[in-house]
Structure formats: structure tokens, C-alpha cells
Amino acid sequence: MQLWLIPLLPLAGFLLNGVFGRKLSKPVVNAIAVGSVLLSFLWVLKTLNALGAFSGGLEEAYKEHYFTWIQSGTFNIGVDFAVDRLTAIWLMIVTGVGLLIHIYAVGYMAHESGYYRFFAYLNLFMFFMLVLVLGANYLLLFVGWEGVGLCSYLLIGFYFLEKFATDAGNKAFIVNRIGDFGFVLAVFLIGNHFKTLDFASVFAQVKTMPVEANIGWITAIGLLLLLGATGKSAQIPLYVWLPDAMAGPTPVSALIHAATMVTAGIYMIARSAELYLHSSMALDVVAIIGIATAFVAATIGLCQTDIKKVFAYSTVSQLGYMFVGLGTGAFSAGVWHVMTHAFFKALLFLGAGSVIHALSGEQDLRKMGGLAKKIPITCIVLFCAGVAIAGVPFTSGHYSKDAILEAAYLHAPWMYWIGVVTAGMTAFYVFRALFLCFFGEYRGDLQDSHGHDAHGHDAHGHDAHGHGGIHESPPVMWIPLAILALLSLGGGFINIPQYLEPMFKPVEGAPEWLGYIAIAVGLGGIGLAALFYLVSPAIPEALASTFATPYRWILNKYFVDEFYDATVVEPMIDGSRVFLWRVADARIVDGAVNGAGTVARSVGSLLRLAQSGYIRNYAAWVVGGSILVIAYMGLRGSF
Amino acid sequence: MPPLPQLSLSGVVPFNWYLILSVILFALGVAGFLFRRNIITVFMSIELMLNAVNLTFISFSYKMNQNDGHIFSFFVMVVAAAEAAVGLAIILTVFKNRQTLEIDEVSSLKN
Numbered sequence: 001m002q003l004w005l006i007p008l009l010p011l012a013g014f015l016l017n018g019v020f021g022r023k024l025s026k027p028v029v030n031a032i033a034v035g036s037v038l039l040s041f042l043w044v045l046k047t048l049n050a051l052g053a054f055s056g057g058l059e060e061a062y063k064e065h066y067f068t069w070i071q072s073g074t075f076n077i078g079v080d081f082a083v084d085r086l087t088a089i090w091l092m093i094v095t096g097v098g099l100l101i102h103i104y105a106v107g108y109m110a111h112e113s114g115y116y117r118f119f120a121y122l123n124l125f126m127f128f129m130l131v132l133v134l135g136a137n138y139l140l141l142f143v144g145w146e147g148v149g150l151c152s153y154l155l156i157g158f159y160f161l162e163k164f165a166t167d168a169g170n171k172a173f174i175v176n177r178i179g180d181f182g183f184v185l186a187v188f189l190i191g192n193h194f195k196t197l198d199f200a201s202v203f204a205q206v207k208t209m210p211v212e213a214n215i216g217w218i219t220a221i222g223l224l225l226l227l228g229a230t231g232k233s234a235q236i237p238l239y240v241w242l243p244d245a246m247a248g249p250t251p252v253s254a255l256i257h258a259a260t261m262v263t264a265g266i267y268m269i270a271r272s273a274e275l276y277l278h279s280s281m282a283l284d285v286v287a288i289i290g291i292a293t294a295f296v297a298a299t300i301g302l303c304q305t306d307i308k309k310v311f312a313y314s315t316v317s318q319l320g321y322m323f324v325g326l327g328t329g330a331f332s333a334g335v336w337h338v339m340t341h342a343f344f345k346a347l348l349f350l351g352a353g354s355v356i357h358a359l360s361g362e363q364d365l366r367k368m369g370g371l372a373k374k375i376p377i378t379c380i381v382l383f384c385a386g387v388a389i390a391g392v393p394f395t396s397g398h399y400s401k402d403a404i405l406e407a408a409y410l411h412a413p414w415m416y417w418i419g420v421v422t423a424g425m426t427a428f429y430v431f432r433a434l435f436l437c438f439f440g441e442y443r444g445d446l447q448d449s450h451g452h453d454a455h456g457h458d459a460h461g462h463d464a465h466g467h468g469g470i471h472e473s474p475p476v477m478w479i480p481l482a483i484l485a486l487l488s489l490g491g492g493f494i495n496i497p498q499y500l501e502p503m504f505k506p507v508e509g510a511p512e513w514l515g516y517i518a519i520a521v522g523l524g525g526i527g528l529a530a531l532f533y534l535v536s537p538a539i540p541e542a543l544a545s546t547f548a549t550p551y552r553w554i555l556n557k558y559f560v561d562e563f564y565d566a567t568v569v570e571p572m573i574d575g576s577r578v579f580l581w582r583v584a585d586a587r588i589v590d591g592a593v594n595g596a597g598t599v600a601r602s603v604g605s606l607l608r609l610a611q612s613g614y615i616r617n618y619a620a621w622v623v624g625g626s627i628l629v630i631a632y633m634g635l636r637g638s639f
Numbered sequence: 640m641p642p643l644p645q646l647s648l649s650g651v652v653p654f655n656w657y658l659i660l661s662v663i664l665f666a667l668g669v670a671g672f673l674f675r676r677n678i679i680t681v682f683m684s685i686e687l688m689l690n691a692v693n694l695t696f697i698s699f700s701y702k703m704n705q706n707d708g709h710i711f712s713f714f715v716m717v718v719a720a721a722e723a724a725v726g727l728a729i730i731l732t733v734f735k736n737r738q739t740l741e742i743d744e745v746s747s748l749k750n
Contacts, residue, residue, distance in 0.1 A: 613746065616673055623669055 001047050003064050003081040006091065007130035009040040013123040021116025033119035034102045037126055041095035053088045059502040060084070061200065063136055070139075077197055082136035085500055089335060090133040090267055093342045097259045098126055100480035104350050105251035107477035108357055118158060118249065125151035129260050133267060137197040138187045141268065145183065145232065148261045149176050155256060156248040168247040175241040179231015186224035193217060203274040212279045222275055222282025226289070229265030235293045235323060239316045240561055246308040250353030253308060258315050258349050259342040266322045266338050270331045273504060277329070287327025291408070291415050291422075294320030296558070298425040302432070303555045306363050307352045310433045314389065315345055317426060321404050324419060330407030331504040336496035337404055340396035343491045344388035347484040348430070351382035354473045354481065355437060362444055365436040372438040374470045377478045379438045384485035386434050390427035391522040398519070399492035405518055406510035416514070420521050427525025435533040657698040664691035678730050678740045682723075689719050 013036030021029055051058045061084035070077040083091070102122065109118055125148060132144025149172075157169030187197065194202045212218050229235065234242035245257045256262070269276065269286065276283045294317045301313035318341050325334030356363055358375050372379045388397040401423060409416035472478070497506045532540045544551045553559070610621070664687055671684030693712040700708025734740055 614743075616742075619669075619672055623673070 001050060001062065001064065001083075002043075003047065003083060003134060004066060005043050006040055006047070006095070007127045007134065009036045009043065010123040010126035010130065012036055014120050014127060017116050017123065018120035021120055024116065026110075026115060029116045029119055030106050033123055034099070034106065036123055037095065037099045037102050040126065040130070041099045044091045044095045047083070048088050048091065051083060051088075053083075053085065058083070058085055058088060061087075061136075063200070075191070075195060077137060077139050079140065080136035080198070081134040081140075082199070083134070084503065086267070086270060086335065086503060087133050089339060089496065089499075090263075091130070093263075093339055094126065094129050094133065094260050097342050097346050097484075098129075098255060100483055101251050101255040101259070101346060101350065104254075104353075104477050104480040105249075107474050108251055108353055109249065112249070114158065118155075121151055121154045121158070122252070122255070125155070125256060125261070129264075132264055136199055138190060138199070138202075139197050141271075142183065142187060145228075145264060145268075146180065148256070148264060149173065149180070149232070152176075152245070152252075152256050152261055155252040156245045158248055158252065162247070165247040168241075168244040172241040172245050175238050176231045179228045179238055182224040182227025182231075186221045186228065189217060189221045189224065193221075199271065206274045206278055209278060211277070212281070215281065216279070218275055219279040219282050222272070222279045223285060225268060225272055225275070226282065226286055229269055229323075230289060231265075232268075233262050233265030233319050233323070234316050235265070235289050235320060236296065239293060239297065240564060242316055243309055243312040243557075246306070246312050250308070250349055250356060253312070254346045254349035254353070257312070258345040262315065262319055263322070263338045263342070266319070266326060266334055269323075269326050270335055270504075273326075273331050276326070283327050283329065285327070287324050287408075287411065287415065290320045290323025290325075290327050291418050292320070293317065294324065294422045295418050298422045298429070299554055300557050301429040302425060303551065304429075305365050307355065307365050307368070307433055307437065308349070308363055310365070310429055311345065311348050311352060314348070314426065314430060315341075317422060318345065318389070321401065321419070321422075324408050324415065325404040328404075328407040328411035328415070328507070329505075330403060330497075330507040332497035332500040332506060333400065333403035333407055335500060337400035339494070339496060340388065340400040340488070340491050343484055344385040344395075344397055344488040347381060347385040347481060347488050348389070350477075350481055350484065351378050351385060354378040354477055355382075357473055357477070358470050359444060365433060367444040368437045368442070369440040369444070370438070370442040371470065375472045377472060378481070381478070381481040381485040382434055382438070385488050386430050387526075388488040388491075389430050390526055391423055391518055392526075393519055394492070395489050396487070396491035398522075400496075402515050402518055403497060403507075406514055407507040409510050409514055410507060420518060423518055424521040424525040424528075427522045428529045431526045431529035432533055435529055439534055440537075654698065654702055657694060661691045661694040661698070664688075664694065676742050678733065678742050678745070681742060682726050682730065686719060686723070689715055 013032050016032050017024070017029055024032075048054060048058075051062055061082045063080055063082040066079045066081070068076060069079050102119075105118070105122065109115055112118065128144045128147025128151060130144070132141055132148060135141045135144060153169045153173040156172050157166045159165040160169075190202060191197055194205050196202060206218070209218070231238045242257060242262065246253050248257070276286065297313045297316035297320060301310055301317060304310045304313060318337070322334040322337045322341070325331070325337060352363075355368065355371065355375065355378060358371070358378070359368065362368065384395075388395040391398045391401045405416055405419050405423070408419050473481075497504075556562075612618075668684045668686075668688030668691060671687065672681055675681055675684065693715050696708035696712045696715075698708075700706060700712075730740070733745055737744065739745075
């Protein structure tokens with residue numbers, strides 16, 4: 001089936017654009033970047049079709065072996081790619097949504113410098129993401145895992161002349177290191193206990209083991225893998241990097257930090273479902289972290305003023321939902337939400353990008369307003385995404401979120417109620433952003449030179465745009481938006497839980513009234529947003545001054561960044577300065593190096609006295625030396 | 640030291656004598672090399688050392704009934720001849736340029 005072609009095509013695009021891109025014209029760069037992803041997408045379609053993934057086949061994993069990577073005794077790691085139904089879903093999301101975002105980026109990045117660099121990184125990301133989902137063992141998954149982290153870092157820091165962008169890139173990379181540390185330990189544990197890293201044989205071995213009641217090493221593996229997932233998928237306690245990651249260009253936010261890369265943690269946990277099913281504690285922790293993240297991030301989202309930050313916290317919150325789905329045993333519901341979320345959140349970000357593009361770089365919701373008439377297409381598609389994420393009936397988000405909430409109810413009713421409240425908040429903050437953006441009076445000042453305050457923005461439009469006024473995006477941007485809008489509305493009819501039934505048991509038996517409550521809360525959230533931001537804008541201000549203290553906490557994101565700074569970052573920096581620099585480096589390392597130099601010099605200055613430069617002196621040394629040797633041997637009597 | 644067997648060459652000269660002669664010649668060469676100042680004398684001293692070694696080779700070759708030593712001494716002679724040609728050429732050039740053969744005067748590579 002030549003599965004290797006799927007990731008190799010974007011890699012070829014990366015190499016071509018990365019090596020020759022500087023000399024190529026923009027249309028050629030576009031053709032390479034978009035073409036490679038298009039070919040990859042078509043190859044995915046062809047392969048999956050041939051494997052019967054669209055027609056009820058592919059119940060067992062299809063595996064291809066390419067070569068042995070590591071061979072040590074009986075421990076054997078091959079470069080193997082495998083496709084099963086779970087991978088098939090991810091392949092479709094990654095290449096399909098990725099293709100749309102590539103096309104969109106052609107329009108969005110048209111005025112940017114470093115054009116070829118951007119597309120090269122984006123293609124490299126596609127390569128690693130596809131390796132991640134295709135890899136048939138934990139090590140290959142880890143290769144993709146680290147690779148997408150690298151590309152995320154490169155693309156967050158794409159505007160590397162801006163301090164905040166490089167800072168955000170570093171933050172994302174370093175926070176992810178913490179998670180990866182857990183992941184690596186988990187992989188070591190798996191290798192140690194199962195003597196293999198192959199998914200198929202690891203899970204076959206786990207199946208024969210009893211479910212762990214107390215903490216055992218399956219639990220340890222599960223929790224360490226979860227630590228990795230909290231890093232990559234931005235969950236408590238490691239979610240702090242994702243909102244800052246919005247410093248990257250908007251297509252990057254859509255592709256990497258909403259649709260695909262951040263769902264890698266969910267993929268990994270769903271892939272390791274067998275492990276988690278054998279440790280109820282690890283599974284519970286997944287659910288609790290998920291629900292806590294969903295709730296906390298949603299509350300922060302309520303008060304954000306940067307349109308991309310709103311959607312960033314929304315992403316964190318929705319990823320929390322997915323973790324709830326996984327943690328309550330409804331793996332397929334979590335995966336379903338990954339898919340629908342990829343549609344509507346990519347759409348939200350790309351739509352936000354379209355707004356930002358129209359306003360030449362403005363991201364502050366307080367400086368928008370009344371844009372519905374000026375950019376109608378963007379407005380319509382964004383509202384499509386809005387109703388989907390709010391869970392309005394018959395949209396994609398409704399189905400997947402309902403499936404998760406039902407599983408949560410069956411697992412623990414309190415989790416369900418928190419999830420419902422979160423759903424209401426989700427509807428509220430998304431529609432708050434949309435209303436602030438599209439309705440009311442225009443509050444911006446686009447006629448002025450808009451050198452917006454730099455912090456936290458994605459720096460789009462720093463270059464001279466060469467176009468004035470608010471304008472609708474070109475077709476190359478809005479056509480992908482329209483496709484994503486259709487998918488956001490209709491994507492829920494792709495019944496993922498049914499599709500994944502051979503792999504994951506569906507969760508059934510929830511009472512019917514649950515669905516109505518979720519719908520009511522979603523609509524209520526929309527209504528509340530309309531009341532606050534369309535009918536009487538005085539209410540939110542009054543609320544903010546009434547509940548001044550909670551408002552301040554939420555506005556400042558619960559001071560989590562400050563807390564981490566004070567407890568982790570500052571001690572680390574101080575420790576590095578005082579001990580590692582002044583003592584370990586300056587005294588010990590430098591001392592050793594300088595000491596070696598000093599000793600060598602003083603010995604040398606003695607020895608150079610022997611180097612007189614007269615041949616006869618040297619000959620005398622030789623004669624003297626041979627006399628000594630001969631005398632010694634003569635005295636010992638052993639010629 | 641185990642006593643060497645009293646073999647005689649041509650039934651007249653004891654074997655040790657050849658070695659002793661060789662040592663004397665070699666010591667003379669060393670002394671000449673170390674203490675004389677004239678380049679040509681130094682050069683001749685080197686040749687003397689080479690020939691002292693040749694003598695040892697030949698003696699042992701004769702005593703052991705093997706011709707390896709002969710072969711070695713031929714090589715030494717050939718190399719010494721080549722060296723003599725080159726060395727004398729260098730000495731001639733040095734003399735042309737400096738009008739001296741004092742070895743300590745020819746020290747421009749030092750420092």
C-alpha cells in the first residue's frame with residue numbers, strides 16, 4: 001500500500017522549499033507546499049479506500065514493515081507504519097484539514113516575508129504529524145511527537161524579530177520538555193516490562209493481565225504517559241504554553257495549536273486505551289484533569305479581549321472535554337470530539353485570521369465591532385463555527401459533546417454538571433467574541449497608523465500591507481473557510497463511535513433528558529451573550545465592578561503564569577545564576593580548564609630549556625641517553 | 640654476561656676484536672661529531688659511525704653464517720653514498736654563501 005508515501009510527500013515539499021525556496025517565486029513555493037499536501041491527502045484517500053476504511057473494512061490494523069531500526073538482543077524496534085480505524089480518522093483530519101489550512105495560508109501569508117520558510121516548516125510539521133499517527137510503536141510515535149514539537153516551536157517563533165514571539169516559542173518548547181520527560185519515562189517502563197515497544201504486542205500482553213486495583217506499574221505507565229499528554233495537549237498543569245503560542249501566524253494556530261498537534265495527546269491515550277483500561281486510577285486522573293482544565297480554561301476565556309486568546313483558551317477547554325471523554329472510558333466520543341473540534345476550531349481560528357487580515361493586524365476585540373457588513377463571508381462562517389462549538393442541535397459539536405457528556409454522567413454525575421456549566425460558558429464566550437467583533441459600532445481606528453501594542457499579538461500586518469481599509473479576504477482564503485463551515489455544521493453525521501466500535505466499546509445507557517439540558521445550556525449561553533453584548537452592554541461592566549475580585553483573578557488568568565514564575569522559573573534562574581554560573585561554571589569548570597592550561601605552560605617553560613637549537617646538543621642528549629640505557633642494562637646483566 | 644665463544648676469523652683474529660674495533664670507531668665518530676666545528680669533519684664523523692655499524696653487521700653476518708648483515712651493510716653504503724652527494728652539495732652551497740665552514744656560524748634557523 002506504500003504507506004510511507006503519505007508522510008514522505010510533505011517531507012519532499014519541506015526539502016524543496018527549505019533548500020531552494022529562497023530562490024523560487026511565490027507561485028512555485030505555493031505549488032510545492034500545497035501540492036505536496038494535496039498529493040498526500042489523495043494518497044491517504046486512495047490507500048484508505050483500498051484498505052476498505054470507507055466501506056466497513058479495516059477492522060484489524062494493516063501494518064507495513066520497512067526496516068529494523070534498533071536491534072539489541074531480543075529487543076527489536078522496527079520502522080513500521082500501521083493503519084487502523086483510529087489512525088484512519090487522524091490521517092483524514094491531518095491531511096484534509098491540513099490541506100485546507102495550507103490553501104488558506106497562501107492568501108494569509110501573501111504579504112509576509114519569510115514566505116518559503118513558513119511553508120517549509122508547515123510541510124515539515126505535516127511530515128512529523130503523519131509519522132506520529134502512522135508509527136506502529138511508541139518510539140516512532142515519539143519521533144513524530146518531538147518533531148511536531150519542534151515545528152510548533154519554529155512556527156510560534158516565526159516572527160523571530162519580535163521578542164514576545166521567541167519567548168512564546170521557548171515557553172512552548174520548555175513546557176513541553178516537562179511533559180516529554182514523563183513520556184520518555186513511560187516508554188522506558190513499557191520497554192522494560194513488555195520487552196517491546198510495538199503497539200500490537202504491548203496491548204496483546206496487557207490484555208492477559210488483571211486490572212490493577214492499586215497503584216502498579218501499569219498505573220505508573222498510564223500516569224507518565226498522561227504527563228506527556230498534558231504537555232502536548234495543553235492540560236492542567238502544563239496548559240500555560242498554548243495561549244502564548246498564539247504569537248505564531250494564525251494558520252499555525254489553526255493547524256498546529258487547534259486542529260492537529262494538540263490532539264496528539266488524545267491520540268496517544270486513545271491508542272494506549274488497553275493500558276488505561278487496566279488501571280482505573282490512571283483513567284480517573286485523565287478524567288479529572290480533563291474536567292478541571294475544561295472548566296478553568298472556559299472561565300479564563302470569558303474575559304479575554306484578544307480574539308485569538310479567546311479561541312486559545314477555548315481550545316484548552318475543548319481539549320479538556322476530550323480528556324473527559326477518554327477518562328470516562330468513552331474513547332470514541334473523545335476521538336469524535338477531536339474530529340469535530342478540528343473542523344470548528346480550525347474554522348474559528350482561520351475566521352479570526354480573516355478578521356485580523358481584514359483589519360491589517362488588529363486582534364483586540366475592543367477595537368472591532370460592526371464588521372458584519374464589511375466582511376460578510378467571514379462573519380457567516382464564523383457564526384457557523386460558533387453554533388457548532390456551542391452545541392446547537394444538528395451541528396457537529398452537538399453530537400460529539402453530547403457523547404462525552406453522557407459518558408461523564410454515567411461515570412460520575414458531578415462531572416456531567418461541571419461539563420454542562422462549561423458548555424454554557426463555551427457558548428457564552430464564543431458568541432461574546434463574535435458579537436463584539438461583528439455587531440455594534442466599529443470601535444477601531446484603522447485610518448491611523450496601527451502600530452498596535454506588541455504583546456501577545458501574532459505580528460501579522462507588521463509589514464506594509466499595501467492595501468488600505470477593511471476588506472473581505474480573497475477567495476483563496478474564504479473557500480477553505482466555506483468548506484470548513486460545511487464540515488462544522490454537518491460533520492456530526494460522521495458517526496465516529498459507530499466507526500470505532502471494533503476498537504472501543506461505545507458507552508450507552510444515558511437518560512434522554514441529558515441531551516436537552518446540554519442544548520438548553522448552549523442556547524442559554526448564546527442568549528446571555530446576546531443580552532450582554534447586543535442588548536445592554538452595561539450589564540457586563542456592572543457585573544465586573546460588582547464581582548471585582550473574581551473578575552480580577554479571571555482577567556489575570558488566575559495568576560498561574562505568575563505562580564509558575566515565582567515557584568519554578570525564578571528559583572531556576574536564580575539557582576542557575578548563583579550556583580551553576582558563579583560556582584559550577586566560573587569556579588569549577590573554568591578553574592579546571594585554566595588550571596590545566598597553567599600547568600601545561602609551566603611544564604613547557606621548563607622543557608623548552610632543552611630545546612637549544614644546536615644539533616650537537618641534541619646529539620649529546622642521544623649519546624648520554626644511550627650510555628645510560630647501556631649502563632643500566634649492563635648493571636642488570638641482561639643483554 | 641655469558642662468555643662469548645672464542646671463534647676466530649681466518650683463524651687469526653678473535654671475533655671480539657672486530658666488535659671492539661667497531662666500538663672504537665663508533666666512539667671516535669661520536670666524539671668527532673660532538674666536538675669538531677668544521678662541517679666537513681662532522682660529516683666525515685657521521686660516515687665513520689656508519690662504517691662502524693657496517694663492520695658490526697658484517698662481523699655478525701660472518702659469525703651467524705647468514706647474509707642478512709651483508710645486505711644491510713650494502714643498503715647502508717648506498718644510502719651513505721647518496722647522503723654524501725647531497726651533503727657535499729649542501730656544504731658547497733653553504734661555503735659559497737657564507738665563506739665559512741664553522742658549524743656554529745650556520746645557525747640562521749635558530750630563533
